[in-house]
Amino acid sequence: MTSSDYIDFAAITALFQHACDESRNFLYEYEVYTLLSRSGAETPPRSHLMVRGARVSDEELVGIPGERAVLKIVSPTIVHKTEVGGVRIVAKTPQSVRSAQRRMLYEVPENYAAWIERNPDAAPPSYRNLSGQALVAAISRDVKGVLQVQFMPPDSDTFGHELIVGLRRTREFGMILSAGLGGTDTELYAQRFRKGQAIVAASTLMTDGQTFFELFRQTISYKKLAGLTRGQRRIVADEQLIECFESFVAMANFYSPDNPDAPFVIEELEVNPFAFTDYLMVPLDGMCRFSLPEDRPVARPVGKIQNLLHPQRIGIIGVSATRRNFGRIILENILAQGFDPQSVTILREGAPDRSGVQCVPDLAGLPDKLDLLVVAVGAAQVPDLVEEIISRDAAHAVMLIPGGMGETKDSRERAAQVVAQINAAHGRGDGGPVFLGANCMGVVSRPGRYDTWFIPEEKLPRDRGKPYRRAALVSQSGAFMLHRSSQCPELVPAYMISMGNQTDLTLGDMVSYFKDSKQVDVIAVYAEGFSDLDGLAFCRAVREAVMAGKEVVFYKAGRTPEGKSATSGHTASLAGDFMVCESCVRQAGAIVAQNFNQFQDLFLLAETLHGKKIRGNRLAAVSGAGFEAVGMADSIQSDDYSMQLAPFAPETVDKIAAVLREKRLDALVGIVNPLDINPAADDDAHARIAAILATDPGVDAVVLGLDPLSPAMHTLAETDVPAFDLHAEGSIARLLPQVAVQSDKPIIGVIDGGRLYDPLRDALMAEGVPIFPVCDRAVSALAQYIQARLYADLLRGGLG
Numbered sequence: 001m002t003s004s005d006y007i008d009f010a011a012i013t014a015l016f017q018h019a020c021d022e023s024r025n026f027l028y029e030y031e032v033y034t035l036l037s038r039s040g041a042e043t044p045p046r047s048h049l050m051v052r053g054a055r056v057s058d059e060e061l062v063g064i065p066g067e068r069a070v071l072k073i074v075s076p077t078i079v080h081k082t083e084v085g086g087v088r089i090v091a092k093t094p095q096s097v098r099s100a101q102r103r104m105l106y107e108v109p110e111n112y113a114a115w116i117e118r119n120p121d122a123a124p125p126s127y128r129n130l131s132g133q134a135l136v137a138a139i140s141r142d143v144k145g146v147l148q149v150q151f152m153p154p155d156s157d158t159f160g161h162e163l164i165v166g167l168r169r170t171r172e173f174g175m176i177l178s179a180g181l182g183g184t185d186t187e188l189y190a191q192r193f194r195k196g197q198a199i200v201a202a203s204t205l206m207t208d209g210q211t212f213f214e215l216f217r218q219t220i221s222y223k224k225l226a227g228l229t230r231g232q233r234r235i236v237a238d239e240q241l242i243e244c245f246e247s248f249v250a251m252a253n254f255y256s257p258d259n260p261d262a263p264f265v266i267e268e269l270e271v272n273p274f275a276f277t278d279y280l281m282v283p284l285d286g287m288c289r290f291s292l293p294e295d296r297p298v299a300r301p302v303g304k305i306q307n308l309l310h311p312q313r314i315g316i317i318g319v320s321a322t323r324r325n326f327g328r329i330i331l332e333n334i335l336a337q338g339f340d341p342q343s344v345t346i347l348r349e350g351a352p353d354r355s356g357v358q359c360v361p362d363l364a365g366l367p368d369k370l371d372l373l374v375v376a377v378g379a380a381q382v383p384d385l386v387e388e389i390i391s392r393d394a395a396h397a398v399m400l401i402p403g404g405m406g407e408t409k410d411s412r413e414r415a416a417q418v419v420a421q422i423n424a425a426h427g428r429g430d431g432g433p434v435f436l437g438a439n440c441m442g443v444v445s446r447p448g449r450y451d452t453w454f455i456p457e458e459k460l461p462r463d464r465g466k467p468y469r470r471a472a473l474v475s476q477s478g479a480f481m482l483h484r485s486s487q488c489p490e491l492v493p494a495y496m497i498s499m500g501n502q503t504d505l506t507l508g509d510m511v512s513y514f515k516d517s518k519q520v521d522v523i524a525v526y527a528e529g530f531s532d533l534d535g536l537a538f539c540r541a542v543r544e545a546v547m548a549g550k551e552v553v554f555y556k557a558g559r560t561p562e563g564k565s566a567t568s569g570h571t572a573s574l575a576g577d578f579m580v581c582e583s584c585v586r587q588a589g590a591i592v593a594q595n596f597n598q599f600q601d602l603f604l605l606a607e608t609l610h611g612k613k614i615r616g617n618r619l620a621a622v623s624g625a626g627f628e629a630v631g632m633a634d635s636i637q638s639d640d641y642s643m644q645l646a647p648f649a650p651e652t653v654d655k656i657a658a659v660l661r662e663k664r665l666d667a668l669v670g671i672v673n674p675l676d677i678n679p680a681a682d683d684d685a686h687a688r689i690a691a692i693l694a695t696d697p698g699v700d701a702v703v704l705g706l707d708p709l710s711p712a713m714h715t716l717a718e719t720d721v722p723a724f725d726l727h728a729e730g731s732i733a734r735l736l737p738q739v740a741v742q743s744d745k746p747i748i749g750v751i752d753g754g755r756l757y758d759p760l761r762d763a764l765m766a767e768g769v770p771i772f773p774v775c776d777r778a779v780s781a782l783a784q785y786i787q788a789r790l791y792a793d794l795l796r797g798g799l800g
Contacts, residue, residue: 172535209246301431318376440500441478623705
């Protein structure tokens with residue numbers, strides 16, 4: 001039987017319905033205990049509610065087991081009961097219980113009123129603008145009574161022996177399960193412990209009890225509960241934890257906004273803490289909020305992304321006849337990328353355009369339906385224009401370049417009008433057009449032979465004939481994508497797409513399209529925020545892409561409160577909780593970057609190493625510079641990844657020794673990992689040793705420092721000294737690509753030198769060898785990449 005077989009969904013739904021009938025969107029604590037008992041939880045404490053004003057018999061007061069009783073105030077507004085004296089433990093006698101109950105009914109409202117006056121911003125809305133006795137009276141009216149709960153002493157009250165388990169409905173990712181260190185200091189633990197040690201979280205639609213338990217194993221909470229720390233003993237069985245997690249997952253997925261048959265939606269369900277008594281999990285406090293399900297949005301016709309990225313006919317609105325405005329630059333870039341000018345139409349009244357491209361006065365003058373319409377006019381014109389595009393069925397896909405759509409308070413009403421018109425069209429016929437943007441920089445589609453970036457060639461020279469890689473870069477920020485393109489010309493994706501405000505098409509839509517694309521193996525995504533439930537759709541698409549053998553590299557902006565504020569101001573995004581986002585996307589199988597440099601590095605590795613096999617995380621590190629060899633060894637572990645230095649096989653040691661003897665370096669070099677082969681090692685020595693290490697069955701990857709300043713190496717582009725010429729026949733620029741292409745293992749290089757050595761970097765990058773400027777960055781990126789690839793293999797059902 002599965003966990004859902006033990007859950008009485010009908011009884012839980014009845015609890016929600018009863019509360020709803022009383023105009024409540026929450027359950028009282030005693031109702032939460034009932035919910036837990038109906039969910040298969042093994043040990044909810046016995047309890048009964050002493051309603052305010054009602055007379056409770058002596059028999060009821062002493063009917064609950066135990067010598068002591070726990071009394072808790074019951075009020076819809078008092079959340080943190082302990083802080084205001086709302087939790088008390090007394091002797092279980094009628095006199096003690098009644099005395100404490102009466103005292104609480106008067107003292108708790110007074111304490112809570114004093115707390116509110118010290119913390120006015122935290123006051124419930126109904127208490128704002130009240131003070132003194134008026135505030136105390138309002139709080140007192142809301143008190144329903146006092147809950148008497150069975151006292152179940154925990155096995156231990158030391159640090160780490162309480163567990164929090166909770167569900168939360170998030171706007172972007174739907175239902176999220178979290179678990180970790182419980183008690184009154186849960187938030188402090190989450191802030192102070194390093195990532196994944198205090199609290200872990202996962203999307204309930206992408207996990208199960210066993211999988212979540214494996215994630216929970218990493219926490220301090222599990223180590224304490226399982227007796228894995230000094231002086232501790234186990235107080236809970238793994239099977240109990242798994243059953244608990246399975247139950248919460250099943251409830252979350254039943255009462256989920258993603259379930260079209262859900263009678264209610266759980267907004268939040270939390271037990272904090274579970275304590276442990278003689279191998280029993282005992283909930284000591286619980287809360288639950290719920291809501292009625294909402295209408296589900298109409299699906300977007302995402303298949304029309306094909307028209308967006310591979311158009312046969314393009315129209316442009318906003319090309320000036322007299323000046324080089326954004327529209328004019330877009331037209332120039334479309335034609336420069338190789339798109340047929342006979343298949344481009346400018347929508348503008350007046351004389352024919354000087355480019356030779358045909359003009360029509362307006363949408364009514366279009367001879368045929370467009371695949372793509374690029375809108376480069378002022379934001380104020382967009383709502384009426386969108387309405388006309390939809391009514392005339394003028395295009396399959398529309399690109400909204402203008403900013404100002406939802407960026408500021410004044411423009412939000414205008415943006416809402418646009419969204420309403422688009423969504424209405426999606427519910428009719430073939431779904432109407434799809435819209436990219438607003439506030440987007442456009443698209444570079446090398447397979448589609450067009451470029452709508454409004455950056456002139458003078459500002460961003462394009463090497464338009466350069467071979468591109470089987471990759472897509474999807475960025476919510478056009479500027480981020482632009483700067484990566486300028487700073488990292490070695491990144492050559494087939495598609496670069498600026499999403500802008502996600503007025504219509506979303507990040508999830510784009511990954512969903514590319515997961516099935518036969519022209520893309522790698523998808524890199526820069527996100528600032530997700531539309532409602534699009535984080536969940538995004539993760540599902542990531543998982544499907546990974547299962548199909550693709551790689552997804554991800555970076556999320558808005559990691560701090562200040563960062564969230566900045567992203568909201570920039571592209572009208574609502575940045576979600578970063579910890580939840582990172583957990584969900586990583587568990588879906590994406591390679592998650594922590595900063596811009598990591599994003600670039602991981603994208604480069606994914607582009608260049610996608611076809612390589614990843615069998616493990618055993619690294620061979622080589623350099624002629626001693627500091628670099630040591631630096632590689634120092635960089636193999638962090639909070640986010642871990643690699644091993646591979647032990648060399650005896651035959652590998654013999655082969656390397658032979659090379660060193662031939663080069664007269666054997667007296668100077670000890671054959672250990674990391675391998676310092678001395679500054680006197682030449683190009684041939686570097687390449688041959690890399691090749692030897694790549695054939696060692698105990699080595700999974702090779703990082704090779706190329707010692708650009710060594711007099712023994714050919715590393716200069718413009719030189720009169722043949723021994724330094726990187727174009728020479730025996731140079732590392734010629735030898736290393738041959739080694740890399742012949743090996744199915746990752747081989748990456750490090751060139752730690754100034755601008756003088758940029759031509760060498762460029763030459764090796766052009767041949768598909770990833771090159772890094774410093775050794776620790778190389779090892780860090782490779783370790784993260786390998787770890788993600790190994791996890792992806794596990795998702796697919798096995799290594800190899």
